[in-house]
Amino acid sequence: MASMARAATTSDAFNAVAEPRRRAILRFLADRERPVGEIVAALKLEQPSVSKHLKVLHEVGLVRMRRQGRCKLYRTEAAALRPLHEWTGQFERFWRQQLSRVKERAEAKMEALNPTTNPNKENL
Amino acid sequence: MASMARAATTSDAFNAVAEPRRRAILRFLADRERPVGEIVAALKLEQPSVSKHLKVLHEVGLVRMRRQGRCKLYRTEAAALRPLHEWTGQFERFWRQQLSRVKERAEAKMEALNPTTNPNKENL
DNA sequence: ATATTACATTCCTATATAGGAATATGTCAA
DNA sequence: TTGACATATTCCTATATAGGAATGTAATAT
Known part of the structure; x- marks a missing residue:
């Protein structure tokens, strides 16, 4: 609580984007919304890892999410990169x-x- | 050595720029070179802190340094932000x-x- | 040679991951 | 209800800071 060693990745877009996999996810989700499983398959990452990165991206407003049946569809919120x-x-x-x-x-x-x-x- | 918890700030410009004080330093050094003491005074940071941030920025090529007498003059290397x-x-x-x-x-x-x-x- | 000025580095600590493994949750189908 | 499928979360660990305090180092002036 006293001295923060390093800013949280959830503190702002600058921190969120510092991670290469998150940048890859943002590009992949830029043109259309996709379910988590597609990200996992396309970028060859572990599913929990993708979920964690999406959580970070969502918290800083870099992605939007919409539920569709059993899937969750994520999409890059490009304006947040402006x-x-x-x-x-x-x-x-x-x-x-x-x-x-x-x-x-x-x-x-x-x-x-x-x-x-x-x-x-x-x-x- | 095995799993990196988080990318080093020195790994690339994205990580270096994630820190707000480093962004402030880069702006301050954008138009002309300045000694460390001026950064300390202008941004009201501790001198060791500034030196550490300059080290990070230098390692990823975001600033250049030139010695002049007892001073070291730093300047933002704008092209590295491109x-x-x-x-x-x-x-x-x-x-x-x-x-x-x-x-x-x-x-x-x-x-x-x-x-x-x-x-x-x-x-x- | 010594004091002074201007920076850099080291030591220590609390914090914040990011990955892997295992597990939990939520939704739909039969 | 019971599965099966799609995601999310938790636990654990190694790593990487960033700040504060104290100290080290290089260059200059006297």
């Missing part, structure tokens, strides 16, 4: 900057080596 | 679908309630 996409998107302009700086340096080096044959120069 | 952005981006079309379905249903309901006053109908 905050993650937007968080990482904050950094997009920085990696673009880095890439363009690398490109500029490469072009400058090309130019220095062979000033007349660069096909991408604007003034050609 | 795989996360792309992974979450896989789901973008699904949350767009869901949103448009919600919108369609809402519009259909509006239409049913009040067939002549919907300002967004194309055939008006």
Whole structure:
């Protein structure tokens, strides 16, 4: 209760998605709802393991569940991944900057080596 | 050695980013390199804690470090976040679908309630 | 050489898994 | 009611933190 060693996987989508099998499950359930057994078969995981992962995903809102007879149909709730996409998107302009700086340096080096044959120069 | 209870935070960017303080550090270091002391002051964390988080971030390539005199200057390596952005981006079309379905249903309901006053109908 | 500054590492502890095995629960069919 | 089928939960264990406190280490100034 005092000091949490590590955030619970159920605390938020970031933690839930840190686990590779959960990511695999989310992809598998993205386009349509499926029963647990199909996940087990497709991803070759143990059934209790899948149930546990689904529980985590459900608790953070990353999957929805609907009962149908004896089956439970799960499906990815894509909107819950949007905050993650937007968080990482904050950094997009920085990696673009880095890439363009690398490109500029490469072009400058090309130019220095062979000033007349660069096909991408604007003034050609 | 046998069964890993939980993936190491150093195993990949997904795990490293699951920790909120590490996300805060990454944002703080996104636009320019800064010494550890500045992170400590700005985010109000203990210095050993910051050093440990920086170690994790460094091991998965999310930050770069450069020594300058007594200081160590850290900076976010934005490109290392790109795989996360792309992974979450896989789901973008699904949350767009869901949103448009919600919108369609809402519009259909509006239409049913009040067939002549919907300002967004194309055939008006 | 020594004190100081700036970080990093170690030790210790409580917590949170994730997997495997076994078992429980819930639903439908006959 | 009795099975059978589909999932969920519990128990147990090894592992991996994250925080706090204390200490170690590297670089610089005097």
